[in-house]
Amino acid sequence: MRVKFASERNAMNTTDLAEKIAAANGSTKADAKKAVELVFAAIADAAAAGEEVNLPGFGKFKVKESAAREGRNPSTGETIQIAASRKLGFTQAKALKDKLNG
Structure with a gap:
C-alpha cells in the first residue's frame, strides 16, 4: 500500500502548514511547527473555557x-x-x- 502525501490527497496537515510558514517567514520548520501547535492549543483552550x-x-x-x-x-x-x-x-x-x- 502506498502512502499518499498531503499534496497528493489535496489536504494540508500541521507539518505542511509549518513548512509553508517557515518558508514565508524565514524561520526554521521546528519554530514554525511550534507556533502552529501553540495557536491550535490556544484555540482549544479558549473553546474548552466556552469562549x-x-x-x-x-x-x-x-x-x-x-x-x-x-x-x-x-x-x-x-x-x-x-x-x-x-x-x-x-x-x-x-x-x-x-x-x-x-
Whole structure:
C-alpha cells in the first residue's frame, strides 16, 4: 500500500502548514511547527473555557451546546439516550468566503 502525501490527497496537515510558514517567514520548520501547535492549543483552550475565538478576515470558532435527547439504534430500532455534548463550530468570515468563491 502506498502512502499518499498531503499534496497528493489535496489536504494540508500541521507539518505542511509549518513548512509553508517557515518558508514565508524565514524561520526554521521546528519554530514554525511550534507556533502552529501553540495557536491550535490556544484555540482549544479558549473553546474548552466556552469562549468564542474571532479571527478577523478568517472566521469565528464558537462552542455550540447540544441538549440530551432520545435517539434510535439504527440496527435494532431500540430507543437510546444520547448525552448532552459540546461541539466546536466554525463560521467563515466574509473575506474568506469571497476568496473561496472569487
